Structures are given as structure tokens and as C-alpha cells.
Amino acid sequence: MKELNDVEVIINNKRYTLCGYESDAYLQMVASYINDKYDLFKQQDSYARLETDIKNTLMQINIADDYFKEKEKVRTLEDELEAKNNELFDIKHEVISLQTKLDELKKELDKEKEDSIEAQKQIVKLETELKEREHKK
């Protein structure tokens, strides 16, 4: 079970103590991500002139936009993964089919080789018989 932690973060130059199950490292990463966004916003001259309220909403929309973009990536990757799984399923069937053909061919070859030994024996037998007849003449 995860432990409840008190974690201190600094966001937009203000100190907050957060109480939750997330690790200190994770919350520092989240804080740093939000602070980077504030830095980018503040680089725009027009940002300073906005009301606090719209500043907050813009920040929320900006983070939510990152979220939805990742969500879209997840969807795309899930589709790709499904396609790969289907491809793998088909190719695994192909492997089984090829192995079955290979086994059948090996059996046919073994049978053919056995028949060949029999035929060679038969030839030797007939040749011997012919030679014996030759001698009996």
C-alpha cells in the first residue's frame, strides 16, 4: 500500500503543501511542467495584461490540450498495436501451415526413399538372376 505524503512544491513562485499518495519526485515533475508553462506564457507581452481569471482558464486549457494530444497518441498506438496483433496472428497461422506442409513432404520423401531402396534391391536381385542364367547356359 502506498503511503500518504506531505509534499512541498513551488508553482508560479508560490509554495504549496500537497497531501497525497503521489511521490515527491512525481509531484516535483508535475510542478516543473506547470512552471515551464508559466514561463512560456510570461514571455508573451499580452499575457501580463490579462485578468487572473482568464490567465487561469488559459493555463487549464493549455494543460488539457496536452492531455488530449497524448490521449490521441494512445488511441493511434492502440490501433497500431491491434493491427500488429492481427498481422502476428495471420503470420503464426502461416508458420503452422508451412510446418504442416514440411512434415507432409518429409513423410513423402521418406516413403519415396524406402521405395527406392526396395527398387534397388529388386534390380540387384534381377541382375543376379540374369548373371546366374548366363552361367547356366
Added chain:
Amino acid sequence: MKELNDVEVIINNKRYTLCGYESDAYLQMVASYINDKYDLFKQQDSYARLETDIKNTLMQINIADDYFKEKEKVRTLEDELEAKNNELFDIKHEVISLQTKLDELKKELDKEKEDSIEAQKQIVKLETELKEREHKK
């Protein structure tokens, strides 16, 4: 090229006009996502007693947390996809190797069948010779 749009959204009961390249549908989805978070927050009695500043920071952290969770999903899916691609690469090699074996075996079988026809001809020839000798006696 995308067009610049003015889109009106309502977030936390306030109307905002956003100017950007995102579609109206996309921004309404984002607004609805943020409003759902406000609704959840407001269900907690303690939320009302918080200062506006901490309320905003909590919202930012909450959305950023969703973002990082999706980002983690993307990482996991990318790893899975890489593993599948490696598996596919290996299995495609196996298919090629099986097809090569199959071709070799087919050639061997054809050779064996040709030899068998030759052996049968030889047997027939020898048997005929033997019969002829029989008649000449």
C-alpha cells in the same frame, strides 16, 4: 491551412471567447472535460473553503496528472509496439527459412521421383530380358 476561429466556451460558469486554430468541437470537448473536474471538486465540502489560488493550482495539478498518466500509457504502448515489431521481424525470418526448407525438400522429392521412374524402367527392362531368356531355353 487551418483557419483562425473565435470560439465561445463556458468554463466554471464563466463565458470566454478563445481565438485559435482549434475547432469549436475540440474546444467544447476541452471545456466539458474541465467543467467535469470542477463538478467533482465541488462535491467535496472542503473545496469551497479553499483560497482561489490553491483551487487553481489543484486544478492545474489534477489536469497535469491526467496528462502524465496518458504520457505513461504512450510510453508503455510504444514499448509493446516495439516488442511486437521485433516478434514480427523474427517470425518473418522463420517464414522465409521454412519456405527455403520447403523448396529444398520439393527439389529433393522431385529428384527422388525421377530416380524412381528410372529404377522402374530398369526393373521392367531386366524382367523382360529374363522372360526372353526363359523363352529361348
